[in-house]
Amino acid sequence: MMQTDVKSAHATGAQTNLALVSGRVRLKSVIITGGATAGMARFLDASGGNILLELDTGSNSNMTNVILPGEGILFPNGIWYTAVSTADGIAQKGKTKGRMI
Numbered sequence: 001m002m003q004t005d006v007k008s009a010h011a012t013g014a015q016t017n018l019a020l021v022s023g024r025v026r027l028k029s030v031i032i033t034g035g036a037t038a039g040m041a042r043f044l045d046a047s048g049g050n051i052l053l054e055l056d057t058g059s060n061s062n063m064t065n066v067i068l069p070g071e072g073i074l075f076p077n078g079i080w081y082t083a084v085s086t087a088d089g090i091a092q093k094g095k096t097k098g099r100m101i
Helices: none
Strands: 006-012 015-022 025-034 039-044 051-057 063-067 073-075 078-084 086-095
Touching (some): 006 078, 025 051, 051 063, 051 073
Antiparallel strands (some): 006 086, 025 073, 039 078
């Protein structure tokens, strides 16, 4: 198993196709806080690309920590973020090296 540093990216409020991270990366966990109304957060593999993770948020300001199993989700081209009615979102990621899985 390869050791890698874990880093984070942060976004606030409603976003559309925000480029969080460039290059090949694995999403390890997400910390998200709901806004004033119910909403959602989507993590895509390109601007307007495939949705690889979608999380619903409640109409509250509770923080939710989602830890992804195994090696996380592979985003071969980087991570783009779209959110509606979320107060904050933090993506924790690790860069990958080597061959495609």
